[in-house]
Amino acid sequence: MARAYVTRRVHFNAAHRMDNPDKSGDWNRTTFGKCNSPNWHGHNYVLEVTVAGTPDSETGYVMDLSELKQIIQERIIAKCDHSNLNMDVDFLRGVLPSTENLAIAFWQQLEPALPEHSLHVVRLYETERNFVEYRGE
Amino acid sequence: MARAYVTRRVHFNAAHRMDNPDKSGDWNRTTFGKCNSPNWHGHNYVLEVTVAGTPDSETGYVMDLSELKQIIQERIIAKCDHSNLNMDVDFLRGVLPSTENLAIAFWQQLEPALPEHSLHVVRLYETERNFVEYRGE
Amino acid sequence: MARAYVTRRVHFNAAHRMDNPDKSGDWNRTTFGKCNSPNWHGHNYVLEVTVAGTPDSETGYVMDLSELKQIIQERIIAKCDHSNLNMDVDFLRGVLPSTENLAIAFWQQLEPALPEHSLHVVRLYETERNFVEYRGE
Amino acid sequence: MARAYVTRRVHFNAAHRMDNPDKSGDWNRTTFGKCNSPNWHGHNYVLEVTVAGTPDSETGYVMDLSELKQIIQERIIAKCDHSNLNMDVDFLRGVLPSTENLAIAFWQQLEPALPEHSLHVVRLYETERNFVEYRGE
Amino acid sequence: MARAYVTRRVHFNAAHRMDNPDKSGDWNRTTFGKCNSPNWHGHNYVLEVTVAGTPDSETGYVMDLSELKQIIQERIIAKCDHSNLNMDVDFLRGVLPSTENLAIAFWQQLEPALPEHSLHVVRLYETERNFVEYRGE
Amino acid sequence: MARAYVTRRVHFNAAHRMDNPDKSGDWNRTTFGKCNSPNWHGHNYVLEVTVAGTPDSETGYVMDLSELKQIIQERIIAKCDHSNLNMDVDFLRGVLPSTENLAIAFWQQLEPALPEHSLHVVRLYETERNFVEYRGE
Numbered sequence: 001m002a003r004a005y006v007t008r009r010v011h012f013n014a015a016h017r018m019d020n021p022d023k024s025g026d027w028n029r030t031t032f033g034k035c036n037s038p039n040w041h042g043h044n045y046v047l048e049v050t051v052a053g054t055p056d057s058e059t060g061y062v063m064d065l066s067e068l069k070q071i072i073q074e075r076i077i078a079k080c081d082h083s084n085l086n087m088d089v090d091f092l093r094g095v096l097p098s099t100e101n102l103a104i105a106f107w108q109q110l111e112p113a114l115p116e117h118s119l120h121v122v123r124l125y126e127t128e129r130n131f132v133e134y135r136g137e
Numbered sequence: 138m139a140r141a142y143v144t145r146r147v148h149f150n151a152a153h154r155m156d157n158p159d160k161s162g163d164w165n166r167t168t169f170g171k172c173n174s175p176n177w178h179g180h181n182y183v184l185e186v187t188v189a190g191t192p193d194s195e196t197g198y199v200m201d202l203s204e205l206k207q208i209i210q211e212r213i214i215a216k217c218d219h220s221n222l223n224m225d226v227d228f229l230r231g232v233l234p235s236t237e238n239l240a241i242a243f244w245q246q247l248e249p250a251l252p253e254h255s256l257h258v259v260r261l262y263e264t265e266r267n268f269v270e271y272r273g274e
Numbered sequence: 275m276a277r278a279y280v281t282r283r284v285h286f287n288a289a290h291r292m293d294n295p296d297k298s299g300d301w302n303r304t305t306f307g308k309c310n311s312p313n314w315h316g317h318n319y320v321l322e323v324t325v326a327g328t329p330d331s332e333t334g335y336v337m338d339l340s341e342l343k344q345i346i347q348e349r350i351i352a353k354c355d356h357s358n359l360n361m362d363v364d365f366l367r368g369v370l371p372s373t374e375n376l377a378i379a380f381w382q383q384l385e386p387a388l389p390e391h392s393l394h395v396v397r398l399y400e401t402e403r404n405f406v407e408y409r410g411e
Numbered sequence: 412m413a414r415a416y417v418t419r420r421v422h423f424n425a426a427h428r429m430d431n432p433d434k435s436g437d438w439n440r441t442t443f444g445k446c447n448s449p450n451w452h453g454h455n456y457v458l459e460v461t462v463a464g465t466p467d468s469e470t471g472y473v474m475d476l477s478e479l480k481q482i483i484q485e486r487i488i489a490k491c492d493h494s495n496l497n498m499d500v501d502f503l504r505g506v507l508p509s510t511e512n513l514a515i516a517f518w519q520q521l522e523p524a525l526p527e528h529s530l531h532v533v534r535l536y537e538t539e540r541n542f543v544e545y546r547g548e
Numbered sequence: 549m550a551r552a553y554v555t556r557r558v559h560f561n562a563a564h565r566m567d568n569p570d571k572s573g574d575w576n577r578t579t580f581g582k583c584n585s586p587n588w589h590g591h592n593y594v595l596e597v598t599v600a601g602t603p604d605s606e607t608g609y610v611m612d613l614s615e616l617k618q619i620i621q622e623r624i625i626a627k628c629d630h631s632n633l634n635m636d637v638d639f640l641r642g643v644l645p646s647t648e649n650l651a652i653a654f655w656q657q658l659e660p661a662l663p664e665h666s667l668h669v670v671r672l673y674e675t676e677r678n679f680v681e682y683r684g685e
Numbered sequence: 686m687a688r689a690y691v692t693r694r695v696h697f698n699a700a701h702r703m704d705n706p707d708k709s710g711d712w713n714r715t716t717f718g719k720c721n722s723p724n725w726h727g728h729n730y731v732l733e734v735t736v737a738g739t740p741d742s743e744t745g746y747v748m749d750l751s752e753l754k755q756i757i758q759e760r761i762i763a764k765c766d767h768s769n770l771n772m773d774v775d776f777l778r779g780v781l782p783s784t785e786n787l788a789i790a791f792w793q794q795l796e797p798a799l800p801e802h803s804l805h806v807v808r809l810y811e812t813e814r815n816f817v818e819y820r821g822e
Contacts, residue, residue, distance in 0.1 A: 042179005235334030316453005590727005
């Protein structure tokens with residue numbers, strides 16, 4: 001009953017800015033610096049989704065990766081790719097789009113569509129130099 | 138009198154959209170598809186600038202890369218990083234920000250600041266999968 | 275009339291082996307070593323296709339990359355992905371599938387589907403350590 | 412008594428196909444899609460092996476990485492590189508070569524050759540977009 | 549009270565050699581091989597530092613990454629970049645500069661400057677093929 | 686008579702410093718900054734060597750890459766890997782080890798060992814952000 005961790009890597013391009021609407025412009029500029037830049041900036045986000053489980057004895061798969069890819073496509077990429085993460089995405093309404101909050105929101109989008117307890121970690125790269133993991137803790 | 142080609146790689150994060158203001162919304166949507174998405178999207182751009190010349194006999198350098206880095210920083214990165222390429226950058230006013238047009242505009246920004254005939258190529262990656270070179274031709 | 279070089283990067287996974295059917299088994303084993311391994315081996319090939327031209331004044335594009343992607347998809351990827359390059363691909367019949375010969379064959383597949391004189395270079399990575407360029411020379 | 416995790420990354424190129432011989436051709440085609448392609452396909456596999464332990468006070472090493480490299484070379488690479496994973500590898504006989512099953516099989520090959528309880532994780536990349544971890548659970 | 553893991557990636561270039569001064573030259577040559585090369589060698593080290601915590605409700609950040617970057621810059625990069633790790637770095641005096649020992653030393657430098665219990669893992673790449681993780685265990 | 690360009694990528698780790706012995710310490714410190722750091726620093730150099738030619742009709746190869754690898758190994762890697770580029774390498778005696786000068790010196794080492802006029806370009810990465818090409822011009 002070996003347990004393996006299977007990861008699928010996808011990408012999307014989006015605009016965002018860090019701006020807390022409950023705070024003043026000064027607070028936002030001081031807190032977020034250039035990430036508060038008024039007319040948005042953007043990233044090539046890279047998303048890695050890891051599911052855990054026992055490989056099926058007939059298929060050798062923990063999960064069919066084309067099925068996992070399809071779930072990520074429908075629940076994340078179709079909504080976030082070439083979008084404005086502050087304005088355009090239904091499940092991000094009211095979410096300050098830090099990499100942390102995006103990773104948590106993506107987990108919440110994916111978890112109900114996956115076999116129970118199978119989602120292990122969501123890793124989101126904002127750039128090659130900055131990334132966040134969320135494990136449902 | 139050996140001639141070598143020296144490249145410096147930098148990066149910046151920006152928002153943009155493809156939208157030709159002289160055309161109708163329909164034309165723009167049909168022509169540019171999701172790249173015309175109204176509320177912008179963005180990229181982690183990677184810029185490689187190559188200068189050519191003979192290594193100096195005293196320094197071994199075609200050009201001091203920290204000087205090249207400084208020129209790129211002042212003329213490109215300080216203006217484009219965390220910006221909206223359609224709205225925020227003086228030297229991109231009126232430029233449709235395709236990767237092609239950006240690469241050409243970056244050449245025009247850099248060329249006058251570099252030793253005559255030394256700029257060899259500007260390579261701009263919009264993503265890992267799409268990039269453009271401009272050689273001043 | 276600026277001339278820019280636009281590149282699209284795609285990938286496919288395929289099996290192959292180096293084996294010249296006009297030669298003896300000994301010659302093939304000596305010449306190709308482990309690349310002659312009888313039951314095939316394979317690679318994650320990465321293909322970069324570069325087209326050159328003047329950016330269109332209305333679109334800012336040398337060529338719509340989604341169109342280029344579609345041509346590569348139909349003429350190369352649909353035939354080569356998850357295939358055996360020695361056995362399965364019509365346009366590779368009789369071609370010894372070295373990276374060199376593949377790059378040349380890919381050029382010949384792509385060139386007639388692209389605007390005249392626009393194809394500039396085909397670069398094919400067999401691994402991260404080995405790659406070939408063909409420029410139609 | 413600090414505990415550190417040391418990883419060595421290696422690579423090999425191999426052919427495989429997903430095909431369960433206990434099932435019908437239809438089942439295999441439906442279940443595995445293009446991964447069932449009859450004449451094989453292949454990958455540039457990347458394997459990362461992590462061992463855990465306390466750095467030796469005289470060498471500063473958890474384990475000499477050239478020794479780890481040698482064990483991986485003998486037990487995995489020498490058998491799998493430029494091979495057909497369905498046909499050529501003794502320790503994969505009867506194993507459906509999914510990335511999951513390969514990672515588990517590689518663990519079983521490596522674990523007995525390493526200091527007791529030192530093997531921490533085997534990570535196998537089939538492509539840059541798909542990878543599996545096995546931790547002996 | 550979600551818990552996320554935030555990583556910042558930085559780099560530095562340094563010289564080192566593996567040489568235990570309490571041992572003979574023969575022991576060092578036999579034990580460390582080319583890593584004992586007398587006139588030093590060097591690496592482009594890549595350092596990833598991960599902190600864990602709950603994203604702040606006002607900023608969306610576990611920690612401001614520019615603050616984390618500043619701490620890493622002052623405590624590690626300013627001392628190690630373009631240095632000799634055996635000779636030049638105060639906090640490495642008497643430390644045999646294996647990747648393991650460096651990762652542990654970097655943890656010890658960073659941990660007191662970070663919020664209590666927030667440092668999760670230090671990952672240090674000596675090359676793309678060799679890296680070490682230390683988690684404070 | 687198609688002409689293809691075949692590249693082999695290799696790597697080595699070495700120490701160096703920028704210091705012109707004909708100049709004063711002040712000149713060197715001012716000119717080279719931290720690259721003049723007295724006790725050396727180092728890099729994971731990546732070297733790409735490109736040869737050009739017509740693929741052989743019997744082998745499909747411009748040149749057997751294992752032969753090219755062997756020439757690079759003997760003439761460059763065996764001498765430079767885990768070395769001090771200022772002190773240890775015979776063919777670099779008196780050469781200020783800038784990336785430019787190293788690329789030129791590597792060309793001079795490789796050119797006589799390769800088929801006449803086949804060496805096309807030597808590309809040397811000092812880091813992922815800085816690289817130099819030399820084409821024998």
